[in-house]
Structures are given as C-alpha cells and as structure tokens.
Amino acid sequence: MTEKKRGGEGREPLIHLSKRAAIPFWHAWLIRIAAVALGMVACGLVAYLLSDKLQNGKKTLSDFYETFITGSFGSERKLWKFLKDVAVLLCISLALVPAFKMRFWNIGGEGQTLVSVLGAVAVAFYLQDQENIPEWLLLLLMCLGALVSGAIWALIPALFRAKWGTNETLFTLMMNYVATYLVSLMLIVWIPNGQTSLGTLKRGALRSVTEQVINKNDFKDFIVDYIPIILIAIILSALLFIYLRYTKHGYEISVVGESINTARYIGINEKKVIIRTMLLSGMLCGIAGFLIAAGLDQTVNVDSAQGYGFTGIMVAWLGKFNPLIMLLTAGIIQLLDHGAAQISKDFNVRGAFPEVIVGIILFFIIGSEFFINYQVHFRKFRKKTGKEAVQ
Amino acid sequence: MKKILALVLALVMCLCVVSSLATEKEDIKIGVILLHDEDSTYDLNFINGVKDAAANLGLAEDQVIIVRNIPESNECYEAAMDLVDEGCQIIFADSFGHEDFMIKAAKEAPEVQFCHATGTKAHTEGLDNFHNAFASIYEGRYLAGVAAGLKLNEIKEAGKLKGEVPVMGYVGAFTYAEVVSGYSSFYLGAKSVCPDVVMNVQFTGSWYDEIAEKNAAEALIAGGADLISQHADSMGAPTACENAGIPDVSYNGSTVANCPNTFIVASRIDWAPYFEYLVNQTIAGEAIAKDWTGTIETGSVKLTDVNEAAAAAGTVEKIEEVKAELLAGTRKVFDTATEGFITVGGAALDSYMADVDTDPAYTPDTEVVSDGFFHESEYRSAPYFDVQIDGITLVNQMY
Numbered sequence: 001m002t003e004k005k006r007g008g009e010g011r012e013p014l015i016h017l018s019k020r021a022a023i024p025f026w027h028a029w030l031i032r033i034a035a036v037a038l039g040m041v042a043c044g045l046v047a048y049l050l051s052d053k054l055q056n057g058k059k060t061l062s063d064f065y066e067t068f069i070t071g072s073f074g075s076e077r078k079l080w081k082f083l084k085d086v087a088v089l090l091c092i093s094l095a096l097v098p099a100f101k102m103r104f105w106n107i108g109g110e111g112q113t114l115v116s117v118l119g120a121v122a123v124a125f126y127l128q129d130q131e132n133i134p135e136w137l138l139l140l141l142m143c144l145g146a147l148v149s150g151a152i153w154a155l156i157p158a159l160f161r162a163k164w165g166t167n168e169t170l171f172t173l174m175m176n177y178v179a180t181y182l183v184s185l186m187l188i189v190w191i192p193n194g195q196t197s198l199g200t201l202k203r204g205a206l207r208s209v210t211e212q213v214i215n216k217n218d219f220k221d222f223i224v225d226y227i228p229i230i231l232i233a234i235i236l237s238a239l240l241f242i243y244l245r246y247t248k249h250g251y252e253i254s255v256v257g258e259s260i261n262t263a264r265y266i267g268i269n270e271k272k273v274i275i276r277t278m279l280l281s282g283m284l285c286g287i288a289g290f291l292i293a294a295g296l297d298q299t300v301n302v303d304s305a306q307g308y309g310f311t312g313i314m315v316a317w318l319g320k321f322n323p324l325i326m327l328l329t330a331g332i333i334q335l336l337d338h339g340a341a342q343i344s345k346d347f348n349v350r351g352a353f354p355e356v357i358v359g360i361i362l363f364f365i366i367g368s369e370f371f372i373n374y375q376v377h378f379r380k381f382r383k384k385t386g387k388e389a390v391q
Numbered sequence: 392m393k394k395i396l397a398l399v400l401a402l403v404m405c406l407c408v409v410s411s412l413a414t415e416k417e418d419i420k421i422g423v424i425l426l427h428d429e430d431s432t433y434d435l436n437f438i439n440g441v442k443d444a445a446a447n448l449g450l451a452e453d454q455v456i457i458v459r460n461i462p463e464s465n466e467c468y469e470a471a472m473d474l475v476d477e478g479c480q481i482i483f484a485d486s487f488g489h490e491d492f493m494i495k496a497a498k499e500a501p502e503v504q505f506c507h508a509t510g511t512k513a514h515t516e517g518l519d520n521f522h523n524a525f526a527s528i529y530e531g532r533y534l535a536g537v538a539a540g541l542k543l544n545e546i547k548e549a550g551k552l553k554g555e556v557p558v559m560g561y562v563g564a565f566t567y568a569e570v571v572s573g574y575s576s577f578y579l580g581a582k583s584v585c586p587d588v589v590m591n592v593q594f595t596g597s598w599y600d601e602i603a604e605k606n607a608a609e610a611l612i613a614g615g616a617d618l619i620s621q622h623a624d625s626m627g628a629p630t631a632c633e634n635a636g637i638p639d640v641s642y643n644g645s646t647v648a649n650c651p652n653t654f655i656v657a658s659r660i661d662w663a664p665y666f667e668y669l670v671n672q673t674i675a676g677e678a679i680a681k682d683w684t685g686t687i688e689t690g691s692v693k694l695t696d697v698n699e700a701a702a703a704a705g706t707v708e709k710i711e712e713v714k715a716e717l718l719a720g721t722r723k724v725f726d727t728a729t730e731g732f733i734t735v736g737g738a739a740l741d742s743y744m745a746d747v748d749t750d751p752a753y754t755p756d757t758e759v760v761s762d763g764f765f766h767e768s769e770y771r772s773a774p775y776f777d778v779q780i781d782g783i784t785l786v787n788q789m790y
Contacts, residue, residue, distance in 0.1 A: 075476050081469055188790040193746060193753045193777070194567035197463055197488030200495075202751075221499060222472070296465040301488065303462045344428075344459050348452070351428040351460045 108172030110309025116289020119149030154282025440662025463488025536580020560611025
C-alpha cells in the first residue's frame with residue numbers, strides 16, 4: 001500500500017479503518033479497561049458541570065467515584081441485593097442467547113418475562129384460597145404457569161417466522177406491548193374497585209420452600225429470599241453454556257445462525273430449530289418470571305420486568321453470547337445502575353442525572369468494542385528515509 | 392425489701408424505655424421513597440413538602456434522604472430496609488402500590504416508623520409502626536367548586552351559556568374512589584352556589600398524560616362545557632382551556648403563569664404539615680396516628696391565590712365565608728340532610744356502606760352516612776366516597 005503514495009498521487013485519507021483479523025486476548029481487555037477508565041474521567045467531568053454539590057465543595061469527586069462502589073457493596077444488604085439483581089438480569093439475558101446465536105433477533109424478553117410473572121401470579125391468585133393445595137404444590141403450579149406463559153409468548157413470533165417468514169424483531173417487540181396491556185387488563189378484572197395495585201399474594205412465596213431446606217435462623221431474612229435466585233441463575237448459566245457448546249442442539253443453533261443454506265444442506269430442519277429454540281427462550285424467561293413473582297414481588301404490575309428484557313440484550317451482546325462472560329457484563333451493568341441510584345440518593349439529584357452518568361460509561365464500553373474489531377490508521381507523515389530514497 | 396428494689400428497678404427501666412423513645416432533633420433522619428422524581432408533579436409535591444418541613448424545623452440537609460424512582464415491587468421493601476440501615480427513624484412512601492412492601496418492612500424493623508400516603512391498610516393491619524396518611528382534599532375541591540359555581544353564575548347572567556343550564560367538564564385520571572370523591576366534592580361546591588349546574592366527567596386512564604388530558608378537555612369543551620376542572624397531573628387540560636378561552640379550575644398548583652386569562656383557582660395538598668407532625672412526634676417520643684388526615688386547619692389542604700382576572704367578582708370573599716363554615720363544622724361537603732343536594736337516582740342518600748377495610752373481595756363494610764352527612768376520610772384517611780350522584784354524567788370509565 002505504501003507504494004501507491006509515491007509521487008503524491010492517490011493520497012491516503014487522513015483516517016481510515018480496517019477490520020482486525022485477530023487481536024490478542026490481553027490486548028482486547030487492555031482496550032476495554034482503558035475505555036472504562038476514560039468513561040469514568042468523562043463522567044466525572046460531566047458530573048462536576050451538572051452538580052452544584054460538587055461545585056460548592058459539599059461533595060468531592062472522590063465521593064462521587066466512591067458512590068459507585070458503595071451503591072453495590074456499601075452494606076451486607078446492598079451486597080446481597082447486588083448479587084440478586086445480577087442473578088435476575090442474568091436469567092433474562094441468558095434467555096435471549098440461544099435465539100441470538102441463531103440470529104433470530106428476539107427483543108421480546110421483556111414481554112416474555114412480564115407474561116411469565118402474570119402467569120405465575122394468576123395461578124396463585126386463583127388457587128391461594130384452596131387450603132388443600134400445599135405450598136410446595138402451589139409453587140410448582142406457579143412455576144408451570146410461568147413456563148407455559150413465557151413459552152406461548154415466544155412461540156407465537158417463532159411460528160409466524162417459521163411459517164410465513166415474518167420479521168421477528170418487529171413481532172417480538174410488539175408482543176412486549178401486548179403483554180403490558182394484558183397485565184393492565186387482568187388487573188382490571190381482578191380489582192373491581194378501580195385501585196391500581198393488586199397487593200401482594202397471601203401464599204406462594206418461594207421462601208417457604210427455602211426455609212425447609214436451610215435453617216432460616218442462620219441467615220438474615222433477605223439472604224433467605226435471595227439465595228435460591230442466585231443459585232438458579234448460576235446453574236442456568238452453566239447448563240446453557242454446556243447446551244450451546246457441547247450438545248447437538250447447540251451445534252444446530254450455530255449452523256442455522258451462520259447459514260440457513262448450510263443447515264438445509266446437512267439436513268437440519270431450520271424451522272424446527274427456530275421453534276424449539278424460541279420455546280427454550282420463552283421458558284427461560286418463564287423461570288425469570290417465576291423468580292420475580294414467587295421469589296420477590298408476590299404481585300404483578302406493568303413494570304414487573306423492570307426493563308431487564310431490554311437491558312438483557314446489551315448484557316448478551318457485550319458478553320458475546322457466552323454465558324460465562326455474561327456473568328461479568330450483567331455484573332458491570334448492575335454495578336453501574338446501583339451506583340447511579342446511590343448517586344441520586346447521596347447527591348439528592350433527580351433520576352435523569354445518574355442515567356446520564358451510566359449512559360456515558362456505557363457509551364465508552366460499547367465504543368471500545370469498535371476499537372477492538374477495527375483498527376484506526378492515521379496517515380503517516382514520515383520523512384523519506386535514506387532507504388526509501390534509494391528505492 | 393426485695394419487692395421494693397424490684398419495683399424501683401422496674402420503674403427505672405420504664406423511665407429508660409420512655410427516654411429512649413424520645414429522639415434529639417439533630418439525630419432525626421427521614422427517608423422518603425418516591426415512585427418517580429421531580430418530573431412528576433405528584434412526586435414533586437412530596438419533595439417540596441418534605442423540604443419545606445425540614446426548613447421549618449431547622450433540619451440539616453443530610454437528615455432527609457430521598458430515594459427516587461422506586462417501583463411498586465419488592466424494590467420498595469429493599470429501599471425501605473436500606474433506609475433502616477442508614478439510621479432513619481421515619482420512612483415514608485408516596486405511592487398506593489408501595490403499601491404491602493412497606494408493611495413487609497414494618498414487620499421486619501419494629502423500631503422504625505413506616506408512613507404511607509394514600510394507603511388503606513394501617514387501621515386493619517395491627518402494626519404499631521405502620522401508618523397511613525391523606526388529606527381532606529375534598530374540602531379544598533369543594534371550595535374550588537364554589538369559585539367555579541360563582542363563575543358559572545356570572546356567565547349565565549351575561550347570557551353566554553352554551554346550553555340551557557351551566558355545564559362543567561372534568562378530566563379525571565381513573566374511575567376510582569380518590570377521583571370520584573374529588574369530582575363529586577368539586578361538583579357539590581359549585582352546586583352550593585349554582586343549583587342547576589350539571590357536570591360531565593371524562594377519564595384518561597393515566598395520572599399523567601398531557602396529550603390525553605388535553606384531548607379530553609377539548610372534547611368536553613366541544614360537548615358544551617362552560618368551565619373545566621381536572622384531577623390529573625399535567626398541563627394538558629389548563630392549556631386546552633387557555634386556547635379555547637374557557638375558564639379553568641386547576642389542581643396541584645397555580646397555572647396562572649401559562650393561563651393568565653382562564654385560570655381561576657387551584658386546590659392542592661401540602662404535605663409539609665404531615666412531615667412536621669412525624670418529626671415532632673418522634674422528637675417527643677409520642678405515637679404517630681394510625682390514620683392521619685390533613686385538613687384545612689392543619690394547613691394540609693390549600694388553595695392558590697384566586698386569579699382576579701378570570702374569577703367572578705366576590706370569589707375571594709365567598710371562599711373565605713364557606714371556608715369559615717367548614718372549619719366551624721356548620722357546613723358539610725357531603726351534606727345529605729339538605730333536601731335535593733345529594734341524590735342518587737332521584738332518592739336521598741341516607742345510608743351508604745363503604746369498603747373501608749380492605750379485603751380481597753372488596754366488600755362494603757362500614758356505614759358512613761350519619762348525622763346528616765357522609766363521613767369522608769374519617770374511618771380511614773384515604774377517600775372512600777365512590778357514589779355516583781345525580782347531576783354528574785360519566786362520559787367513559789377507566790380503570
């Protein structure tokens with residue numbers, strides 16, 4: 001390429017990009033760490049410009065950075081809440097992975113989770129007065145309700161895609177809104193007096209089972225609530241990792257994702273794979289929905305999925321669809337979110353301020369992926385060396 | 392001798408307990424859990440309330456911890472317990488759906504006082520540290536209604552009514568007791584000075600939806616409304632009124648800056664007195680009421696300044712007169728004794744069973760009409776007047 005430059009013709013542009021073939025593992029991580037560091041500096045700067053507390057010296061910038069850590073690790077309760085929130089986010093992110101690996105852009109995790117919460121709560125709502133149903137059976141039925149609801153919500157767009165080739169991105173997106181309205185509708189049916197909140201269920205709490213397995217006096221209350229959620233998320237990560245990497249199903253998903261024609265050529269029924277994989281996605285969302293309904297909220301409203309269905313997309317992409325790396329990315333995103341909430345609290349500023357801060361850091365993190373995949377070349381201003389002159 | 396010693400010891404212990412109940416003002420910490428943040432006028436009203444209270448009491452900035460954007464889920468319980476860890480003696484939550492999660496936290500931290508606005512369960516839950524609060528905003532709306540009635544009389548005398556009788560339009564959020572109580576009291580206030588008034592109510596199905604509220608107000612105006620009022624949190628309805636030149640009685644705060652020609656008056660709840668009450672009770676080591684209803688007297692129910700440019704002549708004086716009667720108890724908002732004032736299907740309202748104690752089947756359980764009036768916000772702080780009275784037409788219903 002350098003040859004062309006001779007004689008001043010075909011001048012190289014000031015900046016040009018080329019795709020990197022491969023990059024050493026440590027090199028990629030160096031770029032990522034540098035990006036986070038730059039992001040932190042940038043958001044410190046923005047925070048200083050926006051916060052009067054920082055400007056008039058009531059808080060210092062080191063308070064600001066410290067808050068990111070104390071938000072997640074400031075107390076034992078915060079630490080466990082952090083682990084639990086990572087676990088829930090991870091569950092939903094994991095649910096998206098099989099479909100993403102197949103290049104089926106399922107952005108309906110939010111709706112699938114919400115409908116699963118609704119399914120679990122519906123079972124408990126109608127059965128909680130049946131005293132002859134023991135608690136463990138009620139929980140089992142709630143879990144079943146969540147799995148079936150999530151699976152149906154994922155199956156509908158999958159069937160349409162397999163049968164008629166509809167666009168799954170739009171379809172799953174719209175299913176999110178349908179789910180929201182379904183929840184609103186059920187709340188109207190269940191609450192005749194027009195109150196906007198269902199209140200918590202009388203029965204159907206996951207902790208009633210946990211308490212039989214562990215001695216609840218040995219643990220703080222919130223730990224009893226969080227342990228099953230954290231354990232289930234870890235187990236799911238491991239299982240999904242094995243499923244995608246070491247099973248025939250996992251292989252088929254990769255092939256369908258790489259090339260439909262190849263899949264057909266080697267005799268994979270891609271329609272079957274799409275439907276099967278989306279069913280799996282829906283059921284994984286179902287597990288997340290069950291954990292939210294039975295393990296945490298004991299109720300349902302339109303915000304029950306907390307936007308995790310969308311955040312999960314970012315977790316999955318940043319984690320390169322690898323369940324083990326996703327554990328890390330889910331952790332980073334929750335760390336940022338908890339830090340941001342703590343900043344709003346400690347600095348007494350409105351909710352948009354921490355969102356700006358999180359946005360800046362995420363911008364740098366996502367941006368770093370660009371520099372990992374592409375190399376930036378600047379036009380070199382070199383003096384002609386003696387060697388070149390000879391040539 | 393032993394007995395005396397035991398008695399003395401017991402007495403000392405009692406005193407210790409009593410003195411430990413009281414708290415120094417410098418040690419007070421209040422945690423406030425909000426559904427949204429300053430961008431929502433509903434939550435902003437609480438933020439202003441607690442800030443005013445802190446200023447009045449001379450509390451330092453770090454004695455009030457505000458937690459924003461907490462959904463009506465386990466997050467509320469987690470936020471509340473986090474505030475317990477941070478040493479708050481009083482924890483307050485502002486949204487209806489927070490209630491069950493506040494109760495869960497109250498059970499776990501019996502030494503901390505949990506206070507919840509708009510909730511209904513404190514009087515039946517049997518917890519010493521869980522409390523509900525609301526305000527008799529229906530009195531404020533009644534007074535605002537008086538101003539509306541006077542304006543309608545003025546329009547009528549000028550011969551500028553759109554139809555045969557004065558018609559008011561009302562933009563409501565949900566068809567729910569809090570809103571029903573609000574528009575009914577507003578209507579009755581107007582009726583007390585303008586007996587032939589009727590009202591149409593249109594619901595938006597949201598507490599904050601500027602476009603829907605504007606559309607609803609425009610629809611009501613097109614349907615013949617001579618005046619508009621609202622129970623929803625955005626500038627939608629006031630803006631529609633200013634554009635159409637229709638007088639408007641607003642809510643939650645004055646809109647005179649944006650609507651100088653049509654804004655008459657607005658009622659609002661001021662939460663500062665409740666926060667001050669909470670702090671003072673805690674400092675004194677006294678118990679907090681299970682159900683606290685702020686009134687005109689406590690300074691919780693407020694009217695903005697009347698906009699003389701839009702209001703009828705004599706409005707300020709009339710409002711003061713009616714307010715004095717309400718304070719003296721000689722006038723009741725939900726007056727069932729005066730013949731023809733409140734009727735349901737043409738019949739007088741002399742008995743009504745309201746659902747005061749929350750239960751899963753929402754069964755009416757308490758007789759709330761006696762002594763010639765409907766006892767609103769008396770058996771619990773949150774409103775329970777959900778009667779559809781004559782003279783008010785619901786254009787739609789939204790749950």
